[in-house]
Amino acid sequence: MEFCPTCGTMLQYELPYMGRPSRFFCPACPYVCYLENKVKIKKKQPLVKKDLEPVVTEDDMKNASQTDASCPKCGHGRAAYVQFQTRSADEPATTFYTCLNETCRNRWRDD
Incomplete structure (x- = not known):
């Protein structure tokens, strides 16, 4: 959840439409925060399987x-x-x- 930095109201999410990027907007004041369409993965971390101990040995x-x-x-x-x-x-x-x-x-x- 994101909150408006000016009035503290919870921001609403709007999907991209007609070439406009997706955005968060405040329903109470004119605050708008546009989101980037690209997400960059900075670091890949391999998953390590945990060794399971049997219930009955x-x-x-x-x-x-x-x-x-x-x-x-x-x-x-x-x-x-x-x-x-x-x-x-x-x-x-x-x-x-x-x-x-x-x-x-x-x-x-x-x-």
């Missing part, structure tokens, strides 16, 4: 219980699971599964 799954859940990726019938309370206390716990098939080791969760 390999150590958590070593001591996990096992169940007869089938893997959605390979269809194997056994999986290790752990449960965590990831939401508020009145919501059910989230179950994290790891497929026990040595070639798959797929991970999924059940909310």
Whole structure:
């Protein structure tokens, strides 16, 4: 938001029209501020991806219980699971599964 330097009223924006550049204008006084049509990027900064830590680590799954859940990726019938309370206390716990098939080791969760 921009404000008028003379009277303090919030400026309104007007799109470019018939060759006139876009501008901010004050509805209460004759103040007008024309805007440049070109925007120059002075500095480019590369984005750096943040390393994400897994919710359930390999150590958590070593001591996990096992169940007869089938893997959605390979269809194997056994999986290790752990449960965590990831939401508020009145919501059910989230179950994290790891497929026990040595070639798959797929991970999924059940909310």
